[in-house]
Amino acid sequence: MPDHYRVEACVTNAHFCFPVPESEQILLDTVRKLAGEFAAVAAEYDERAEIAVGHLDSLHHAGVNRAVLPAAVGGGGLSYLGFGQLVRILAAADPSTATIWTMHTGAGVALAELTFQTRGAFFAEEFLAGKRFANALSEPASGNRFLAPQQDAVARGSDWTLSGAKRFVSGAEIADYLLVNARVDGVPTFFGVVPDETVTVIPIWDTLGLRATRSQLLEFHDTVLPAEFRGRAPGPGDFAVIPAGLPGISLGIADAALAALIAHAQSRIILDRPLSHQQWVQHEVADVQAKLAAAHALYEQALWQADHGIPLFFPTLDRAKYLANKVAVEVAQLGVRIGGASGYLKRSPIQRHLRDAEAGQLMAYSTEVLASSMGAEVLGVE
Numbered sequence: 001m002p003d004h005y006r007v008e009a010c011v012t013n014a015h016f017c018f019p020v021p022e023s024e025q026i027l028l029d030t031v032r033k034l035a036g037e038f039a040a041v042a043a044e045y046d047e048r049a050e051i052a053v054g055h056l057d058s059l060h061h062a063g064v065n066r067a068v069l070p071a072a073v074g075g076g077g078l079s080y081l082g083f084g085q086l087v088r089i090l091a092a093a094d095p096s097t098a099t100i101w102t103m104h105t106g107a108g109v110a111l112a113e114l115t116f117q118t119r120g121a122f123f124a125e126e127f128l129a130g131k132r133f134a135n136a137l138s139e140p141a142s143g144n145r146f147l148a149p150q151q152d153a154v155a156r157g158s159d160w161t162l163s164g165a166k167r168f169v170s171g172a173e174i175a176d177y178l179l180v181n182a183r184v185d186g187v188p189t190f191f192g193v194v195p196d197e198t199v200t201v202i203p204i205w206d207t208l209g210l211r212a213t214r215s216q217l218l219e220f221h222d223t224v225l226p227a228e229f230r231g232r233a234p235g236p237g238d239f240a241v242i243p244a245g246l247p248g249i250s251l252g253i254a255d256a257a258l259a260a261l262i263a264h265a266q267s268r269i270i271l272d273r274p275l276s277h278q279q280w281v282q283h284e285v286a287d288v289q290a291k292l293a294a295a296h297a298l299y300e301q302a303l304w305q306a307d308h309g310i311p312l313f314f315p316t317l318d319r320a321k322y323l324a325n326k327v328a329v330e331v332a333q334l335g336v337r338i339g340g341a342s343g344y345l346k347r348s349p350i351q352r353h354l355r356d357a358e359a360g361q362l363m364a365y366s367t368e369v370l371a372s373s374m375g376a377e378v379l380g381v382e
């Protein structure tokens with residue numbers, strides 16, 4: 001193994017991680033320290049359904065945004081393996097912050113890359129300066145297929161305009177720039193948009209889980225989609241932030257849920273013995289822990305493939321997301337059983353992990369959509 005690599009017990013010691021370069025480990029160590037602070041207040045932000053803006057600022061000042069921007073557009077060019085560890089560390093501590101940051105990064109990196117030939121340098125500079133980005137892609141009529149917009153942009157001079165709605169835009173209320181897609185001449189097309197008075201936030205976000213993402217509905221009223229901020233379609237070689245980040249969010253939630261149930265099983269004494277000594281608890285924990293370790297390993301494989309330019313990494317990421325989404329719910333459900341009524345209390349982290357775990361399956365591509373494409377592929381159905 002080269003000298004500049006060191007093996008790190010990644011998020012927990014219960015699963016394998018490919019090593020990442022020393023420089024990335026230093027960043028990850030900083031993020032681990034911040035994550036400890038985020039975890040201490042995650043429940044309060046969740047309760048208030050408030051975006052932890054200070055957490056996002058701390059991440060920016062720690063150099064996380066610079067690190068994740070690809071080198072080709074002026075950033076640090078973090079590896080996929082490093083990115084995957086980062087998202088899991090954040091999600092285990094505070095999954096809402098992890099989700100907003102992943103969405104912010106996805107939109108910022110995409111705008112820098114997709115407009116590379118025109119205004120890419122501008123978006124990269126804004127991203128490095130700490131401006132906030134959000135993805136306004138999902139539409140009421142597109143269902144889970146957020147890359148297939150059903151709304152048409154209307155030509156106005158050299159620009160276009162959009163009237164309609166985008167929904168579940170994480171961090172919409174604090175965004176300086178939106179990544180928006182709409183059909184131009186029938187073709188899905190991406191734009192950078194500065195939200196102005198033509199963009200209205202409809203405050204629908206009072207949810208079961210990931211409450212502090214404040215993923216609101218946005219209404220667009222003749223909003224200008226500027227020609228100068230029009231991007232090309234995403235393609236091979238672009239840093240696939242969202243597909244690479246979403247499995248990590250569920251795995252981080254699962255790690256936190258497992259840690260919470262272990263702590264409870266070890267500390268709860270029933271008839272003079274810790275709950276962890278009961279055989280059914282050991283068997284059930286063994287089952288979910290083995291599945292969780294497998295999901296981490298598949299995720300690591302996908303990230304490794306992505307770092308090595310192996311095109312198969314997208315199908316592997318699909319499977320990693322599918323598995324991670326389901327395993328997170330399984331671990332969190334077991335937490336509720338092991339937690340008993342005390343785990344059901346609002347003050348227990350166990351109930352929050354279950355609420356958060358459920359959201360992973362909904363975020364595109366949902367487990368149903370992934371199952372359809374994976375199943376068809378396996379069965380050779382066109």
Ligand SMILES: Cc1cc2nc3c(=O)[nH]c(=O)nc-3n(C[C@H](O)[C@H](O)[C@H](O)COP(=O)(O)OP(=O)(O)OC[C@H]3O[C@@H](n4cnc5c(N)ncnc54)[C@H](O)[C@@H]3O)c2cc1C
Pocket residue numbers: 099103134135136137138139142143144145146167168169170171210213215359362363364366367368369372
């Ligand atoms: C916490 C959270 C954060 C989010 N953040 C963002 C964001 O920042 N930006 C953004 O653009 N979007 C975001 N989304 C939206 C998300 O990615 C989905 O696009 C959106 O949730 C889909 O709409 P829906 O949940 O109402 O489900 P629906 O589309 O109404 O789906 C209902 C059911 O039908 C299934 N289904 C839907 N479409 C298909 C299909 N084509 N084939 C088979 N089954 C299908 C679904 O799996 C589900 O079971 C977020 C969602 C959540 C929950």
